[in-house]
Amino acid sequence: MALDTDAPLNSLGFAKTPAETRVVVAMSGGVDSSVVAAHLAEQGYDVVGVTLQLYDHGAALAKKGACCAGTDIHDARRVAEERGFPHYVLDYENIFKDAVIDEFADSYLAGATPVPCIRCNERVKFKDLLETAKDLEADCMATGHYIQRKLGVNGPELHSAEDANRDQSYFLFSTTPEQLDFLRFPLGHLPSKDDTRALAAQYGLSVADKPDSQDICFVPNGNYAAVIEKLRPDAADPGRIVHADGRVLGQHQGIIHYTIGQRRGLGIGGLDEPLYVVRLEVEKKQVVVGPKEMLATRTIPVREINWLGDAPLTSRSEWHISVKVRSTRPPREAILRPISDTAAEIELLSAEEGVSPGQACVFYETEGSRIFGGGWIWRGY
Structure with missing residues (x-):
C-alpha cells in the first residue's frame, strides 16, 4: 500500500523535486506519525522531525506510554535515527499548561465536558508548532492524523478519512483555511490501520507494533477527577x-x-x-x-464556530448539514441557522441524547466526506 501521491509534481503538491521540498513532520512517537516521516524520507523529501514535550514526563500527572511523554520522545528520536533525518524536541510544557490543561480543569469545574485534544491541535500543534515549521523554512507540515486534505475549486478542503473507524475529523474541525494551506495528512486515504502497520513493518520501524494511545495524554487511566483535584485542590x-x-x-x-x-x-x-x-x-x-427521556434535545447552541464552507456562514439563513455532537457518534442530519459569523443554533432532525456543554459540534455535508468546520456546544438548551 502506497501513501497518497495524487498531486502535481511531487506527492505533497509542490512544483519541485522532493529533495528541494522541506517538510516538518509532527512526531508523537506513535506508529502513525513515524510512518509518515519514514515514507517521506524514503521518497527523498528533506524531512525534519519535531516532537513536543507537552508536560513533565516525570511528574505525577504523566502516564507511561501516553502521547508526548518520555517514552514517546525516545521512540520518535529512534525512528529519526533509523531513517536518517534530523529530529528536535521542543519544550512546550508552559504553553500546553496555559492553553490546554488549565482550561480543561476550569471547564470541568464549570460543569462542562471539555475535549482537550481539540484545543491542543488548535492552540499548540497547528499554531505554535506550525509557526516553528515555517521558521525552519519548511514548505509544509505533515502529521499522522487520519483525515484528508483535498483540492477543491476554491482551494484546499477538509474531508473525512477513508477509514471511518479511524477518522479524526471531530478533533480537527477548528483547522483554519490558512492552516490547511500548509498542512498535509498522508495517511487519510488508507483503507485501514492495518495498512499503516504494514508500512511500519516494511520500513523496519521499531514502533511497528506499538499500541495506540487511548486516553487523554495527561489523564492517567482516564481518571479526570483525580487530575482536576490535583490541579484545583478545592474542586x-x-x-x-x-x-x-x-x-x-x-x-x-x-x-x-x-x-x-x-x-x-x-x-x-x-x-x-x-x-x-x-x-x-x-x-x-x-x-x-x-429519566433517560430528559436527555433528549433537538436544539443546540454553538459558538466559536470555525467555518470551512465556500460561501460565508451568514450568506444563508439556513444550511442543511449533518453534525456530530460526540466523537463516537455518527453524524445526524440537522439545520444550521447562523446568528453571527461565529455563533449559530443547530436544529437536529431527530433528537440526540446526552448533548453536553464543552463538547464539539462538527459540521459535515449530508452526502459526501467534506467537513464544513464546527463549533463548541454552549449552554442554553
Whole structure:
C-alpha cells in the first residue's frame, strides 16, 4: 500500500523535486506519525522531525506510554535515527499548561465536558508548532492524523478519512483555511490501520507494533477527577444529588465526578427507575438526575464556530448539514441557522441524547466526506 501521491509534481503538491521540498513532520512517537516521516524520507523529501514535550514526563500527572511523554520522545528520536533525518524536541510544557490543561480543569469545574485534544491541535500543534515549521523554512507540515486534505475549486478542503473507524475529523474541525494551506495528512486515504502497520513493518520501524494511545495524554487511566483535584485542590466540594422533580436523593463529593448522560456510579441505589445525570448546577453544587427521556434535545447552541464552507456562514439563513455532537457518534442530519459569523443554533432532525456543554459540534455535508468546520456546544438548551 502506497501513501497518497495524487498531486502535481511531487506527492505533497509542490512544483519541485522532493529533495528541494522541506517538510516538518509532527512526531508523537506513535506508529502513525513515524510512518509518515519514514515514507517521506524514503521518497527523498528533506524531512525534519519535531516532537513536543507537552508536560513533565516525570511528574505525577504523566502516564507511561501516553502521547508526548518520555517514552514517546525516545521512540520518535529512534525512528529519526533509523531513517536518517534530523529530529528536535521542543519544550512546550508552559504553553500546553496555559492553553490546554488549565482550561480543561476550569471547564470541568464549570460543569462542562471539555475535549482537550481539540484545543491542543488548535492552540499548540497547528499554531505554535506550525509557526516553528515555517521558521525552519519548511514548505509544509505533515502529521499522522487520519483525515484528508483535498483540492477543491476554491482551494484546499477538509474531508473525512477513508477509514471511518479511524477518522479524526471531530478533533480537527477548528483547522483554519490558512492552516490547511500548509498542512498535509498522508495517511487519510488508507483503507485501514492495518495498512499503516504494514508500512511500519516494511520500513523496519521499531514502533511497528506499538499500541495506540487511548486516553487523554495527561489523564492517567482516564481518571479526570483525580487530575482536576490535583490541579484545583478545592474542586471536590460536596453537594446534593437531586431528582428533576425536586426530591433530594443523596450527596456527592464533587460535581467533577459527574458528566451529562452518566448512569453508573451515581451513588443513589435503591430506586426503581434508572436515572441519568441530566444537568449540573454548578452554582448550587447540585447534580440533577432524571429519566433517560430528559436527555433528549433537538436544539443546540454553538459558538466559536470555525467555518470551512465556500460561501460565508451568514450568506444563508439556513444550511442543511449533518453534525456530530460526540466523537463516537455518527453524524445526524440537522439545520444550521447562523446568528453571527461565529455563533449559530443547530436544529437536529431527530433528537440526540446526552448533548453536553464543552463538547464539539462538527459540521459535515449530508452526502459526501467534506467537513464544513464546527463549533463548541454552549449552554442554553
